[in-house]
Amino acid sequence: MPASALETQKLCKSFGALTVAEDIDFRLEPGARHALIGPNGAGKTTFVNMLTGRIAPSSGRILLGGEDLTKASQAARVSRGLGRTFQVTTLFRSLPVLDNVALAIAERDGVARRMWKPASKYSEIADEAMQLLAKLEIAADARTPVQDLPYGRQRLVEIAIALGLKPKVLLLDEPAAGVPSQDSGRILEVLAALPGDIAILIIEHDMDLVFRFAQRITVLVQGQVLVEGTPQEIAADARVRSVYLGEATHA
């Protein structure tokens, strides 16, 4: 069986008496379009934080491209091709959009350590950043400080930074969260246009987006995987309806 892009085996996390993740077995195939859904408090963001290395799991293994990275640092995982966006926009607020993306590219290329030549002379970095921004159609904002952009555009910058890392696996934590509905269509376009060789895991509450984007869906409830399957299977599953989709229709 070919190596998965990202895999967890029996991943567990407890904070004292509180168990937020229990025996999570998860598998993301290369090039996948996978969604993780679940009610609030199900432990989705905790799961992503464990995947990226922000939190250490209590037990279990995390494999990236077949390599065990359970104990690896955040930086090590990024260099192996793991990128993420945050649910709450986490950008370099006072810096221009171009710099935000350039910082990511510089890290990837190993340029960030260089101390002598001025940064702006590394034109290949600025060029690549501009290309990326152009692809997301925010090139016009390149010199604008991020904090001056409308929120929807900031979410796009968030995605741009992650793409700058040329990840093999991309974790998107609620990319459309807080975005006004007229702008979320743009986000969906961007997501649909993402390169096919990247494996993407998306956490979302927007069911419309999930069902249009995902090829497989995992449902997480109270730290455990309830069920996993194709969108049709999930939509038809009575347990999922009662636990989760029932909530969404009331919301």
Place this chain on the structure above:
Amino acid sequence: MSGYTSDPRIRWTEWLPWLAAIAFFFAMPEYLSLGARILIYILTVLSLDLILGYAGIITLGHSAFFGLGAYTAGVLSAKYGLTDPFLQLLAAAVAAAALGMATGAVILRTKALTLLMLTLAITSILLEIANKASWLTGGADGLSGVKTDPILGMFKFDIFGRTAFIYCLIALFIGWLVVRRLIYSPFGAMLTGIRENTVRMHAIGAPVYWRLVLVYTMSATMAGVAGALLTQVNQFVGLNVLGLEPSGDLLVMLILGGVGRLYGAFVGPVVYLIAQDYLAKQYPEYWYFGIGVLLIVVVLFARGGVLGLVDKCLQALSRHRNSAKASAR
């Protein structure tokens, strides 16, 4: 200012401080020792800005490196007869770098108040050691009789302070070149990133901790050299280079000038030391009072220090000019 979109060429305005320094040398020969002090503190505050203004590490312990450099030079000269000026500087640099690396590696894993406390504790420990180990450091009396050979065998440290001033000016110039390069480099952009959003830096794969240790060590080295310069120029080193108080002074100088901008470190010490030289001797209580009030006012209303205010004035002026132009059409 730094980053991938900024222009790194040296603007003509950036040569002004150096011209001013040279003019000062010829115009104010009686004040050259004060001038040398100012230059030394500019170098120190520059090193502090590197970690505080750019990397965002808030420290009350920077005097530890300054003081260690100062005492290293002093002890080596007075107790062990090492009088070559460059070797003294080198020894101070090495000592400060070692301390910076050792303490940085250990404390940069912590944050905020814990980090602040640890930096304070470190400089306090050094102060205690300097105080008690009087056989080595002269204790509370300080270490006098620090001799330094003429620079390059030719330029003796004269009583007018001419050699000292030029010596410190050159040292500052080199330090400035190095820091300026660093700030405009990708490393500098990365430091700004760490200050702006550490979480994001982790998420783009930056080994934040190691970078912080590196810049902390570099900053410590610079501060150590500055401390040694002070000892060489004064031919004396005392307890007032260590502990909370000088760290506080450095912070005040930096905030006065403007944090996170290269030239804040130039403006701050000039303003502070000149004012101190004039006021503190005449009215010591008023001096503390005044600085305290100034600090509070700056924090509340003028966070960017003197340079921040200058910026605001320039912006207001250009807006005024633009609107005047617009209405003239």
Place this chain on the structure above:
Amino acid sequence: MILYVISVGLSVTMGLMGFINLAHGVFAMAGGYIFAAAMARFGAPFAVAVIAAFLGVAAASVVLERLLYSRLYRSGELAQVLFSIGLILVSMASARMIFGDQAARVLLPDYLRGQLHMLGRDFPTYRVVLIGISAVIIVLLWFGVERTRWGAMVRAAVDNRAMAQSVGINTSVLFMGTFALGSGLAGLGGALGADILPVQWGYPFEHLVYFLIVVAIGGLGSLRGPFIAALLIGVADTACKYWIPEFGAFLIYAATIAILLWRPMGLFGVRA
């Protein structure tokens, strides 16, 4: 134990409110001056003078909080550090200008001087009384924080002020009151300790490191923490001065570093 009374106030303001107030010693000094003045100038009895110190400082702190501190709650660590340094400088200069270089003279009433004979040993009466008062304070505080919702409310307000307000918590009053309590305790400590830690213009700076150490080791936001830390420091300090005087405060600092590295949150730190 003086260290405790003063420092627990700091644990309250820094720990509960998250404000880095290095100027805490200023309030202690003010308490000391009020106390001394009350007894010497107005002939007030000991207890009254102490209470006057507490209330006086608390009241003054409210003014300061409303005018100055409250502007900086969201301003970040650097601003708070610099502001409190500024405040220290201003108050130190003022104290020197008003009171001169001499320490405030404090005359303990007769019933507090001398020795108590307890457990087969002689203990200075005053110290015993101090320990007793500290114990009472810790109990009262514990009641106040743990048993009522006050502690939780302050933390909520610090975490997310808008949210707390929308739930009906008057955050301004809450902060004001908490700050007043923390500072009042400092004043109380300064007053009670005026005999042991002389009250003069250099006070806030001189003892700053110790207050911070007690709080950092004890743990921010904790009430027991500073108590244990102050005890430990007191014992260690005396022991060191007795056995290895050449080392001075060196060991305290080294111990601080060691403890903070082992437990960055302090021994009983609450902000996990």
